[in-house]
Amino acid sequence: MLLFVGLLVFAAADVVYALQVNANTYVRGTPLAAAWAIGLALLALWVDGMERTHPAAVSETSPATGRAALMVPVVATAAGLGVLLVSSRVPLSTLSVALAGATLVAATARTQVAFRQVAWMAHLRRMASATDDLTGLPNRRALHVEGHTRLADPERCRQSLLMLDLDKFKEVNDSLGHHAGDQLLVQVGARLREHLRPGDLLARLGGDEFAVLLEDAGHTEAIDVTVKLRAALAEPFALEDITLHTSVSVGIALFPDHGLDLSSLLRTADIAMYKAKTSGRGQHVYNTADDTDATTRLKTVEELRTALTTDQLVVHYQPKIDLDSGEVRNVEALVRWDHPTRGLLYPDAFLALVEESGLMRTLTRVVLQVALDQAAVWHAEGRPLTVAVNLSGSTMIDISLPDEVAAMLTVRNLPPGALQLEITEEFLMADRDRARNILTRLRSSGVQISIDDFGTGYSSLSYLRDLPLDELKLDRSFVFPMVDDARAAALVASTIGLAHSLGLRLVAEGVETKAAYTELVRLGCDQAQGYYMSRPVPAAELDLWLSARDVAHELTEMTGLLPTLD
Numbered sequence: 001m002l003l004f005v006g007l008l009v010f011a012a013a014d015v016v017y018a019l020q021v022n023a024n025t026y027v028r029g030t031p032l033a034a035a036w037a038i039g040l041a042l043l044a045l046w047v048d049g050m051e052r053t054h055p056a057a058v059s060e061t062s063p064a065t066g067r068a069a070l071m072v073p074v075v076a077t078a079a080g081l082g083v084l085l086v087s088s089r090v091p092l093s094t095l096s097v098a099l100a101g102a103t104l105v106a107a108t109a110r111t112q113v114a115f116r117q118v119a120w121m122a123h124l125r126r127m128a129s130a131t132d133d134l135t136g137l138p139n140r141r142a143l144h145v146e147g148h149t150r151l152a153d154p155e156r157c158r159q160s161l162l163m164l165d166l167d168k169f170k171e172v173n174d175s176l177g178h179h180a181g182d183q184l185l186v187q188v189g190a191r192l193r194e195h196l197r198p199g200d201l202l203a204r205l206g207g208d209e210f211a212v213l214l215e216d217a218g219h220t221e222a223i224d225v226t227v228k229l230r231a232a233l234a235e236p237f238a239l240e241d242i243t244l245h246t247s248v249s250v251g252i253a254l255f256p257d258h259g260l261d262l263s264s265l266l267r268t269a270d271i272a273m274y275k276a277k278t279s280g281r282g283q284h285v286y287n288t289a290d291d292t293d294a295t296t297r298l299k300t301v302e303e304l305r306t307a308l309t310t311d312q313l314v315v316h317y318q319p320k321i322d323l324d325s326g327e328v329r330n331v332e333a334l335v336r337w338d339h340p341t342r343g344l345l346y347p348d349a350f351l352a353l354v355e356e357s358g359l360m361r362t363l364t365r366v367v368l369q370v371a372l373d374q375a376a377v378w379h380a381e382g383r384p385l386t387v388a389v390n391l392s393g394s395t396m397i398d399i400s401l402p403d404e405v406a407a408m409l410t411v412r413n414l415p416p417g418a419l420q421l422e423i424t425e426e427f428l429m430a431d432r433d434r435a436r437n438i439l440t441r442l443r444s445s446g447v448q449i450s451i452d453d454f455g456t457g458y459s460s461l462s463y464l465r466d467l468p469l470d471e472l473k474l475d476r477s478f479v480f481p482m483v484d485d486a487r488a489a490a491l492v493a494s495t496i497g498l499a500h501s502l503g504l505r506l507v508a509e510g511v512e513t514k515a516a517y518t519e520l521v522r523l524g525c526d527q528a529q530g531y532y533m534s535r536p537v538p539a540a541e542l543d544l545w546l547s548a549r550d551v552a553h554e555l556t557e558m559t560g561l562l563p564t565l566d
C-alpha cells in the first residue's frame, strides 16, 4: 500500500506539474512541492517496513541489488553537486546551498558505508564458495585457487600433493547411514588438520577424498607425513552409537617431478592412490608405470559392475561330508566370475577389487540369491542340502543383512536351516557388539553360523564364549601337515575336543588325501571338505557326483562293505 500510494502521489504531482508548465501557470512554492516530499516519505516508509518484516531477504540481496542500492547516494551526490554548480552562476537561497552541501557530505559518508557492506558481502560469498559445508575445510575450488598461487611461487620449489581416500567408506554409508558417514568425515577432517603444519593446505575434495598440499616437502618428507597421517587415522573413531575403525589409502605426487600444475598433480596423485589401494600397502608414490595400471584397474571395475548385473557371476558347490555316516547334507557355495574374455576367474583374482570398489555388498546379495535358488531346487527334488555362503569381514557392519536374509528364505519357501553363513574371525574384529547383534539376529531366525579359517585369526578366543555359533572350520593349513607331523595332528585333535566341549561342530577343510580323511575319521572330526572328495563344481556336476555316491552307498550296504572313496 505504501509503495502504491507513494508512487501514485508522485505521479499525480508530476502530472499536475506538467499541465501547469504547459499552461504557463506553474508557480514555485505552492503545496504541490509538498506532494513530492509526501510521495518520497511514503516510499521511504515502505522500504523501512520491508527491512523490519523481511530482514533475511534484505541482507541476502544479490550483488546486483547491492550495487543498485549505491545508486541512491550517487544520484543524491550528483544532484547536490548540480545545485552547488548552479549556485555559482544563478543566485540561490543560502538554505538551498547549505542543504546541497549537507547532502554531499551525508552522501559521501553513506557511500562509504554502502561500499563496505557490498565488499563484506562479496567476501562472505567468496568464503562460502571456498569452504566445504560439512567439514568446514577448504574445498576443491579453494585448493585449486590457493594451489595455483603456491605452485607459481618461485620461492616454494619443493611441494608434494597427497591424495587420501578412506577405505570402505561406502560400506559405512550403506550400512550405518549417511549421518554416521558424515560424522566420520568431520572427525577425519579434524584429525588430519591436527597432524599437519599450519602452512600445509588441507582440503576435502568431496565424498571420502581429501587432499593435502605439503609445503616444502620432497619424497622423504611426503612419506613421513603420510605414515603419520595413516597412523593417526588408524586410531578408532567414536561416532554417536558406534566405535569405528577406518584406514586410508594415500597417493603421493611430487612437484615439480610429477606435474607442473595442480590438475596434473591431482591426476597423478589419484593414480598413485589407486595403486596404494590395490596393492594393499596403503600408500604409494607415483611412478610412470602407474598410468597403465590405473587404466586396467578402471576397466576391471567397470567390467565387475556389469558382471554383477548380467549373471556373469557363477557359483560352484563343494560338499562337506559327514564323517560318521558318509552322508552329504551340507555344501559350500564358492563364487567364480565367468569373464567374457579372460575365462573362469577364481575369487583370488577379483575379490580384493570387489572389496575396494565397494561392491562387496552387491556381490554378497548376488551369491546369496543364486545359492538359495539352487537350494530351493535341491529341496524340491527331495535333497534338502544346506548351502553355506561366505560373508566378507566388511559385511559385519551391514545391519540390514538379517532381515534381507530372512526375506530371501521366505520368498523361496526355504526353512532357515537351509542356509549357513561362513564368517572369518576378521568379521568379529572391528566391532564386537555390532557383530554379535547381527549374528544373534541371524541365528535366532534359524540360520547357522560357522567360523571359517579357524585358527588363522589373531583375535582372542573369547568370542567362542559369547557369540552364537554352530560350527568351526579348521583352516586347511592345520589339515595339510596332519599326516606327517604329530604336533599338527595333536593340534587338530585338541581343536576337535575344544569344539565339542563348546557344543560346536568341527569341519576340516583342505582334505586332499585319503590318509588325512582316515585320520580325521579316527579323531572324531564331524565333517570334511576337500579336493580328495570333490573340488568345487557347478550344481549339475555336483548332482551327478551325489547320485554316483548314493549308488555306491546302496551297493556297500547291500554287500556289507565299508564305504570307500577311491
Ligand code: C2E
Pocket (backbone or CB within 6 Å): 318, 333, 334, 335, 346, 347, 348, 351, 364, 367, 389, 390, 391, 392, 422, 452, 453, 476, 509, 510, 511, 512, 529, 530, 531, 532, 536
Ligand atoms: P574359503 O572360504 O576358505 O573357501 C575354501 C577354498 O578352499 C576354496 O577356494 C576352495 O576351492 C579351496 N579348497 C577346497 N578344498 C581344497 C583342498 O582340498 N585343497 C586346497 N588347497 N584348497 C581347497 P576358492 O573357491 O578359490 O575361494 C577362495 C576364498 O574366496 C574362499 O576361501 C573365501 O574366503 C572366498 N570366497 C569364495 N566365494 C566367496 C563369496 O561368495 N563371498 C565371499 N565374501 N568370499 C568368497
Ligand code: CA
Pocket (backbone or CB within 6 Å): 332, 390, 422, 452
Ligand atoms: Ca568358506
Ligand code: CA
Pocket (backbone or CB within 6 Å): 452, 453, 473, 475, 509
Ligand atoms: Ca576356509
